[in-house]
Amino acid sequence: MAERKSYITRSGFEKLRAELEFLWKEERPRVTHAVSVAAALGDRSENADYIYGKKRLREIDGRIRFLTKRMDELEVVDLGPRANADRVYFGAWVELEDEQGERVRYQLVGPDEFDAAQGRISVESPVGRALMGKRLDDEVLVRRPRGELRFTIVAIDYRQPDGRPSEGRPAGGASNDGPHGAP
Template sequence: MANDAPEGERPKAPHYITAAGMKKLRDELDHLWKVERPRVTSEVSAAAALGDRSENAEYIYGKRRLREIDKRLEFLAKRIESLTVFHPPARAPDKVTFGAWVTLEDEDGNVVHYQLVGPDEFDVEAGKISVASPVARALLGKEVDDEATVQRPRGSVTFTITAISYQPPRP
């Protein structure tokens, strides 16, 4: 069996992100690089011009903030490079996959909508759950009318999948 990975290593699976999630990361990188960093650099220069830097709180804080910005810029650049943008299929999906919006109904008739996203973009309040979460793992590969049971600290809950889409549900 052919394998490009060195012996004893498993090939790395792609790390997916939605197009909206990638845009958000790139916008943050752009803002930090073009707005935040120049502003803080200017503040540090102005504070340095005041003289003694050892007791200059503005200078010390500014230098610390620059280091934080630089670390975040480095992280974002590497992270963006390592991610693969997921493009939804042209036709409606038959099964729950990454990027899908899934409408679920629990045993009490409560309806919830979740989108399965990568770890860089999950936001439970917005209905975006990590594909690695217990709920998402229980849903992956399922079809409409399938049931998915999720173990929670308060006990298990069973959901019925009522819809799968790549468009957000309408309110």
Template sequence: MAQEVPDPPEAPEDEEEGEQAPLRRYLTRAGAERMHKELLQLLNEARPKVTAEVSAAAAQGDRSENAEYIYGKKRLREIDRRIRFLSKRLDTATIVTPSEQGDRTKVYFGATVTLEDEGGTKLTYQIVGSDEIDATGGRISVESPMGRALLRKSPGDTVEVRRPRGEIELTLVDIRYD
């Protein structure tokens, strides 16, 4: 089954309130699996361990001066905050499997692109959602300047990307949907 993944839509503005409606979030299947794995680790390992540590610290007596108890409660709040964040992201995200992309001649969400800069250096990036970015791992956001410039481009196209060190011209060499 081929799937056509649209570009990330612009957030429509709510006319009455002047606020923006939430954007539709996309995740690659691999990104969703990484987030799900982290969620399970927090729920099944980290939270029970910290809860046990807080209980042990609470049993020691005066909680107002008990650094272990205070730190443990803070860590527990951080874990709970991360669990809520991951749960919400996974529940509301649209999961995209790049290998099911129908049009493989252009760059869409999930594509792995090979680029060549002005000096002839080849760079490879995968276009992913904002929750999956890892520049050192070769994953850039579809919402980044480079991600936006590459959308709907074909091999041989040249794009100019504005970055903090100045503009750079990149040529799209190859597109893969792994």
């Protein structure tokens, strides 16, 4: 069975890379030094600094392993200004209007970088799945455990909220080669 690719924006991938570098080059050496100092103090069985340090090292090593493996599995989708931004694909900023006239704005991102507080939702979420491939002015029905929501797509943009163009080449587009509209 073919493995399903997970997608991530360039900025999301760079955040993971920065975290990995920080853990490997700064945090792990700092904690390793603290464990060495604590170990030199003698009895390790009741040495809280030593016990905590070893626990923290295990956590750091686990996160390093996870990030290393996960980053190998991810496909970076570079987003760029699109000549035809009338469809919703991975990386799009989408403004929706509900039945009461309230508006919300979301960016469709991969599961590794979703952040609801920042308006970034996963393409694998109910809202994300409902939006993929839709056009401007389409009505979107979102089925969720608490009931259905109806939205109208009022804007699709492939620019950052501050107006900067998104990075790189477009993802998806006319040929819907990969899942989530990504190549």
